[in-house]
Structure formats: C-alpha cells, structure tokens
Amino acid sequence: MDLLKSKATRRHNTINHQCFVKCVAAVLAGICIGYWILTRFEITLWKPVYPLNILLVGDWGRDGSHNQSLVATQMGKVGEKLAIDFVISTGDNFYDTGLSGIGDPQFATSFTNIYTAPSLQKRWYAVLGNHDYMGNVLAQLDAALVLRDHRWFCRRQYQLKRYLCQPPLSGLCNYAVDFFFIDTTPFINEYSLPGIHEMFDWRGLAPRDIQLQHQMKALDQALEQSTATWKIVVGHHTIRSFGHHGDSKDLISKVLPILEAHGVNAYINGHDHCLQHIKSNDSKVHFLTSGGGSKAWQGIQKAKKSELHFAYDGQGFLAMSLNERSLNFDFYDAFGNNLHSIHIGK
Numbered sequence: 452m453d454l455l456k457s458k459a460t461r462r463h464n465t466i467n468h469q470c471f472v473k474c475v476a477a478v479l480a481g482i483c484i485g486y487w488i489l490t491r492f493e494i495t496l497w498k499p500v501y502p503l504n505i506l507l508v509g510d511w512g513r514d515g516s517h518n519q520s521l522v523a524t525q526m527g528k529v530g531e532k533l534a535i536d537f538v539i540s541t542g543d544n545f546y547d548t549g550l551s552g553i554g555d556p557q558f559a560t561s562f563t564n565i566y567t568a569p570s571l572q573k574r575w576y577a578v579l580g581n582h583d584y585m586g587n588v589l590a591q592l593d594a595a596l597v598l599r600d601h602r603w604f605c606r607r608q609y610q611l612k613r614y615l616c617q618p619p620l621s622g623l624c625n626y627a628v629d630f631f632f633i634d635t636t637p638f639i640n641e642y643s644l645p646g647i648h649e650m651f652d653w654r655g656l657a658p659r660d661i662q663l664q665h666q667m668k669a670l671d672q673a674l675e676q677s678t679a680t681w682k683i684v685v686g687h688h689t690i691r692s693f694g695h696h697g698d699s700k701d702l703i704s705k706v707l708p709i710l711e712a713h714g715v716n717a718y719i720n721g722h723d724h725c726l727q728h729i730k731s732n733d734s735k736v737h738f739l740t741s742g743g744g745s746k747a748w749q750g751i752q753k754a755k756k757s758e759l760h761f762a763y764d765g766q767g768f769l770a771m772s773l774n775e776r777s778l779n780f781d782f783y784d785a786f787g788n789n790l791h792s793i794h795i796g797k
Contacts, residue, residue, distance in 0.1 A: 598789020
C-alpha cells in the first residue's frame with residue numbers, strides 16, 4: 452500500500468511539475484508576444500507614411516544604350532520598394548531628333564521595351580525637351596501613342612493634383628500637391644535665331660511672343676489659384692544649373708519670378724545630363740536636375756558650396772515621397788546607390 456501511495460505521489464508531483472513548466476512557458480511566450488506586438492506597434496507608430504511616391508527621370512530615349520537599360524533596371528527596383536504611383540519624364544524623351552511619327556519604332560525600342568519592370572507599369576507624365584522638338588513634335592502629343600502603350604501622357608502645358616490623405620481618410624482631406632508642367636523650349640532665345648529656328652518643329656504654337664505670354668499668364672494664374680500643401684513645377688530646361696548648359700537666363704527672367712511670387716517649393720528639370728540639387732539663400736525654390744536617364748558625363752562647373760548642395764556627373768534618377776508634412780527627394784545612380792537625400796518640412 453505504501454509503495455502504491457509513493458508511486459501516486461511521485462506521479463502527482465511529476466504532473467504538477469509539467470503543469471508548472473507549461474505555465475511558465477506560456478507566461479514567457481505571452482510576454483515575448485506582447486513585447487513583439489508593442490515593438491511592432493512602436494515602429495509602425497513612428498514610421499512616416501507617404502501617400503504619394505514618384506520617380507523622375509529625364510534625357511533617356513536611346514534604345515537602351517548609354518546605360519539607359521541599367522538606369523531602367525534600378526528604377527524598377529526602387530519603384531517596387533516605394534510602391535510608386537507614377538513616373539515623371541523631364542523631357543528629351545527620344546534622341547536625337549524626337550519621333551518621326553506615331554508609328555516610329557523608337558517609341559517601343561526606347562520606352563516600351565526598356566521600362567519593363569512591374570513597378571514602372573504606371574502612368575508616365577512627360578514634358579517635351581528641345582530634342583523632342585527636332586522631330587515630329589505632334590507625334591508625342593498624339594493620343595494614338597496611348598494605344599501603343601497605355602502609360603504614355605504628354606502635353607505642352609498641364610496641371611496635375613494629387614491628394615495626400617493618410618489611410619483611412621484617403622481622398623477626404625485638404626492636403627494635396629499640385630504639379631505644374633510647362634513647355635520650356637519656346638522660351639529659349641537661341642532656338643529662335645536664323646539657321647537654328649528651322650531645326651525645330653513649331654507646329655501647333657502661336658507666334659513666339661504670344662505663346663510665351665499665354666504660357667506665363669496661365670502658369671501665374673494656376674499657381675495663384677492653387678491652395679495645395681506643396682507646389683512643384685516641372686520643365687525640361689534648367690533655371691539654375693552648374694552642369695554643362697548652366698543657368699537659363701531666359702527662364703530666370705521670365706519664369707523664376709512667377710515661381711518665387713507664389714511659393715513654389717521645387718522646380719525639377721532635365722536638359723543637363725546629370726543629377727543636381729541647388730538651393731541659394733536668396734530664393735525659397737529648390738532646383739533639382741534629373742537628366743541622367745542615359746548619356747551623361749558632360750562635366751560640372753565650379754560652384755559655391757552655399758548654393759550647390761549636391762551634383763553627380765553621371766547617370767541616375769530621382770525619387771520623391773510626400774505627405775502633408777514632408778517633401779522628400781532621393782537621388783540614385785545607375786547602380787541603385789542612394790547618393791543624396793533632401794527633406795523639406797512644413
């Protein structure tokens with residue numbers, strides 16, 4: 452009897468010990484899970500959320516040569532990481548003389564067949580560059596190109612609004628960004644000189660003085676009416692640059708005063724085949740160059756460190772992320788390295 456009682460006692464103690472171990476394990480697991488949830492919650496709580504993410508590239512259309520394909524690959528990777536909403540092209544979309552017509556094979560060999568990454572199958576908002584004007588300029592503006600590639604959207608001058616509402620209030624807030632796309636080629640005096648003027652396709656435009664007055668008035672009125680949190684202007688030619696072409700005196704005299712009068716946050720361009728960030732103390736506008744879509748290495752001029760915050764004389768592209776409080780830019784090279792970051796806060 453004592454032997455049976457002893458065995459029962461040992462069995463009971465073993466069961467109690469096992470229960471104790473399981474309880475301790477459960478408590479520790481609960482603590483770990485609770486800590487993990489808290490940690491995840493804290494990370495999510497402090498991580499900025501950007502309702503709008505964009506890539507910007509310019510001076511690219513060379514049938515994949517001059518590292519265009521390499522830049523396109525890295526754009527696809529960054530685009531996937533950011534879950535981009537669309538792409539902006541800063542002009543000179545097809546080299547050397549634009550498109551010959553709506554059926555030009557180069558539309559496929561320099562665009563459709565190059566930017567093939569899933570993340571880049573979004574709308575491409577493009578402006579015209581000077582090289583685009585050297586071909587059939589009306590072809591790039593023709594809706595028939597959309598039938599060839601649904602992503603394509605190109606106009607001379609237009610405006611795009613996107614709201615910056617955080618989930619779950621998407622589309623129900625007053626925070627927004629307004630993009631103003633302008634046609635800079637007609638502003639350049641050099642292109643109107645005898646012997647040069649004839650190299651460009653000016654069809655569809657009013658006489659130059661009238662066209663410029665109309666475009667400046669339209670931009671001035673649109674910026675004045677805008678109540679957006681952020682205002683960004685996109686054009687092909689530089690306003691401020693330390694690249695190969697340098698500053699554009701024509702745009703400095705005609706366009707820059709309009710931008711400064713209406714609190715534009717950034718002007719983004721191509722034309723110089725490099726990446727740049729310029730910000731001087733006498734202007735609130737940030738000048739960003741994203742013209743490294745293919746052929747590059749044209750040289751960077753000497754500049755004051757107080758003005759030229761970043762310059763890269765090579766291929767690459769620009770990423771932009773926005774919310775109601777932050778406007779962020781990141782420059783990437785053709786290998787996907789993040790070269791320079793900009794944060795503009797409200």
